[in-house]
Amino acid sequence: MRRRLEISELIFKVLSYLFLAIFAIACLYPFVYAIAASLSGYHEVQYGEVVLFPKNVQFKAFADMFNNNMFWNSYSNTLFLTFYGTLWAMGVAILGAYALSKKRLLFRKFFNFFLVFTMWFSAGMVPQYLNYLATQRVFSSIGITDDKWLVVIAMGMAAMNIILLRNAFEGVPSEIEEAAIVDGATEFQVLSKVYIPMTKSTIATVALFFAISRWNGYYWARQMIKDANEHPLQVFIRLKLEQFMDPEQMAGWREVYASDSMIYALIVCSVIPILIIYPFIQKYFAKGTNVGGVKE
Amino acid sequence: MKINATDYLVLDKETGKYKADPEQVVRDDVEKHYWLHVGRMIVKDWRLYIMLVPMILVFLFWRYFPMYELLGCFKRYEQVTPVADRLFIGFSNFKSLLVGGEQLSLEFWRALRNTFLLSFYGLCFGFPMPIILALFFNEVRSNAVRNVFQVMTYLPKFMSTVIMTSLTLMLVKGASLVNGMGVISQALVHLGLVSEQIGNMGLLNQASMFRSIYQITGIWESAGYDSIVFFAAIIAISPTSYEAAQIDGAGKMAQMRYVVLPSILSTVVIMLITRIGHLLMVGYEKVLLLYNLNTYVTADVVSTFAQRVGILSGNGGIASAAEMMNNIIGMLLVICANTIAKKASNTSLY
Numbered sequence: 001m002r003r004r005l006e007i008s009e010l011i012f013k014v015l016s017y018l019f020l021a022i023f024a025i026a027c028l029y030p031f032v033y034a035i036a037a038s039l040s041g042y043h044e045v046q047y048g049e050v051v052l053f054p055k056n057v058q059f060k061a062f063a064d065m066f067n068n069n070m071f072w073n074s075y076s077n078t079l080f081l082t083f084y085g086t087l088w089a090m091g092v093a094i095l096g097a098y099a100l101s102k103k104r105l106l107f108r109k110f111f112n113f114f115l116v117f118t119m120w121f122s123a124g125m126v127p128q129y130l131n132y133l134a135t136q137r138v139f140s141s142i143g144i145t146d147d148k149w150l151v152v153i154a155m156g157m158a159a160m161n162i163i164l165l166r167n168a169f170e171g172v173p174s175e176i177e178e179a180a181i182v183d184g185a186t187e188f189q190v191l192s193k194v195y196i197p198m199t200k201s202t203i204a205t206v207a208l209f210f211a212i213s214r215w216n217g218y219y220w221a222r223q224m225i226k227d228a229n230e231h232p233l234q235v236f237i238r239l240k241l242e243q244f245m246d247p248e249q250m251a252g253w254r255e256v257y258a259s260d261s262m263i264y265a266l267i268v269c270s271v272i273p274i275l276i277i278y279p280f281i282q283k284y285f286a287k288g289t290n291v292g293g294v295k296e
Numbered sequence: 297m298k299i300n301a302t303d304y305l306v307l308d309k310e311t312g313k314y315k316a317d318p319e320q321v322v323r324d325d326v327e328k329h330y331w332l333h334v335g336r337m338i339v340k341d342w343r344l345y346i347m348l349v350p351m352i353l354v355f356l357f358w359r360y361f362p363m364y365e366l367l368g369c370f371k372r373y374e375q376v377t378p379v380a381d382r383l384f385i386g387f388s389n390f391k392s393l394l395v396g397g398e399q400l401s402l403e404f405w406r407a408l409r410n411t412f413l414l415s416f417y418g419l420c421f422g423f424p425m426p427i428i429l430a431l432f433f434n435e436v437r438s439n440a441v442r443n444v445f446q447v448m449t450y451l452p453k454f455m456s457t458v459i460m461t462s463l464t465l466m467l468v469k470g471a472s473l474v475n476g477m478g479v480i481s482q483a484l485v486h487l488g489l490v491s492e493q494i495g496n497m498g499l500l501n502q503a504s505m506f507r508s509i510y511q512i513t514g515i516w517e518s519a520g521y522d523s524i525v526f527f528a529a530i531i532a533i534s535p536t537s538y539e540a541a542q543i544d545g546a547g548k549m550a551q552m553r554y555v556v557l558p559s560i561l562s563t564v565v566i567m568l569i570t571r572i573g574h575l576l577m578v579g580y581e582k583v584l585l586l587y588n589l590n591t592y593v594t595a596d597v598v599s600t601f602a603q604r605v606g607i608l609s610g611n612g613g614i615a616s617a618a619e620m621m622n623n624i625i626g627m628l629l630v631i632c633a634n635t636i637a638k639k640a641s642n643t644s645l646y
Contacts, residue, residue: 008548016432023429024448027516030463031451033479046476096351099344106337111348118355121627123362124619125580125599126606130375131362154358162351187343216456219581223607234458238585241462247472258476263466267459274454282450 038264045258061261074236085214097165147225168202369620373613389617407601415575425519430526449520461585470498503593529560573633576626598622
């Protein structure tokens with residue numbers, strides 16, 4: 001039996017569709033505009049004639065960017081940082097979380113506190129910076145002169161992610177572990193053959209958290225990587241933006257596209273990989289926030 | 297304490313004599329040789345402790361050593377000298393920040409106030425938005441349509457701060473000789489919401505506009521994604537609750553008031569407490585990327601202030617002192633929030 005909608009319910013329904021549509025479009029509009037503006041001609045972008053669709057279409061902004069070696073360089077640097085950064089962080093986090101999830105670990109409370117305390121109290125930017133400088137000195141004294149490795153190894157560890165993993169490991173029934181031990185599995189085999197397969201979805205989620213934060217990392221990469229050839233994409237975009245928004249540097253601009261189009265083209269290119277994998281990872285993220293109950 | 301002989305002695309069935317309880321012997325042994333026992337346990341499970349080592353080292357080197365570096369706030373700053381060897385000067389770094397009425401202390405108080413205000417406004421405007429979104433998502437009956445809305449609103453969360461701030465900067469920028477006005481500032485000028493002059497200068501060069509832009513971009517960035525938690529709480533409500541309310545003649549507003557609100561209240565309270573706990577933890581990256589000389593008045597937060605003083609002007613002692621104060625107040629807030637959350641709902645946030 002379907003009951004008729006009350007008038008108040010109807011109004012609320014219409015209102016919610018309207019609000020959601022407006023909000024969703026507003027969320028997406030800047031990206032759509034970026035695509036349109038990156039493809040439009042000089043005059044159209046300059047005088048704000050582009051609203052939704054590209055006008056006087058040109059592809060030169062993209063072509064020029066693709067011909068820029070620095071762009072590809074920064075892209076490969078970002079891929080490097082994301083790949084090795086995620087690998088390193090996941091390795092450290094899985095091992096640590098596994099040990100922490102074991103009840104028989106001595107001083108377990110202390111180790112947990114050791115981890116959680118970093119979420120309550122962070123030293124802040126300046127001490128962190130001085131620390132990274134010191135790390136840089138130590139690393140170069142042992143032969144690691146490539147600042148990319150400094151970014152990979154020293155940065156991007158998050159206590160929250162380790163706790164997510166630990167909670168997932170704690171959820172694995174201990175009987176299964178015992179069975180594996182009876183069958184002669186060593187500690188590492190228990191981890192790799194029992195725990196990791198059983199918590200696949202959490203591991204994927206945490207890996208995605210790490211990977212996204214690596215892909216998006218900007219500030220420390222800019223502070224610590226001095227060589228412009230080593231800059232990741234985010235730093236490259238920001239430096240280009242700073243250069244292009246400076247009227248003095250742009251005074252001699254003679255192109256068929258506006259300098260803004262170049263920035264928009266850069267933005268579009270850095271967003272595309274995320275857009276491609278986004279539909280696949282979106283459900284993992286939605287799940288990830290619920291893994292450990294209500295958490296930030 | 298009363299000691300029973302049976303705690304220590306057990307009857308051996310075969311010989312008919314009393315002998316020492318082996319379990320108690322072990323317990324005594326553990327008590328007497330505690331560290332020996334600890335050592336034995338560690339040797340037995342050494343693989344477990346090896347696994348812990350990389351994590352401990354990473355956190356020690358890059359989370360705890362900076363805290364040690366932070367102690368430089370009590371010392372006179374010299375860059376290459378290690379913290380321990382610097383001259384101890386007590387609280388004078390703090391003093392020059394807190395009192396004195398000079399440029400430095402004025403800027404510090406301004407930064408502290410801005411930090412607080414940015415998160416406070418975030419609490420007022422940014423916090424209710426995900427809840428409203430979740431309520432509206434719940435109204436959409438068709439899964440496909442709702443998915444489309446959700447995918448669209450979550451998307452900005454996956455973009456980097458650089459991308460988000462670059463788009464913001466481009467969309468609200470002013471006009472110059474070589475560049476036209478950003479499309480949003482143009483629209484606002486057309487609608488008469490801002491004057492042409494301000495539009496030409498660029499909205500992000502206006503100190504009075506910074507906070508609004510910060511909050512609006514904050515909502516754009518995370519409201520959709522943050523609604524997941526609330527939406528999960530809403531869809532967990534059993535449909536029978538709505539039916540019962542409808543039979544009792546409840547309209548939409550009454551259902552909201554008496555069915556939905558009580559069910560999501562605990563989630564809302566926990567999220568609210570978390571937000572309050574993080575009141576002094578404003579992300580520095582976004583502010584650094586959005587602010588400029590013209591907007592320091594409203595945009596400068598403690599970490600960006602410390603960054604300017606410490607990294608750019610090379611006065612690490614003062615910068616450490618500023619961060620020390622900010623972080624200690626921040627930590628106290630987090631601990632309070634956590635305790636309250638524990639009391640209120642039996643769920644610890646950490």
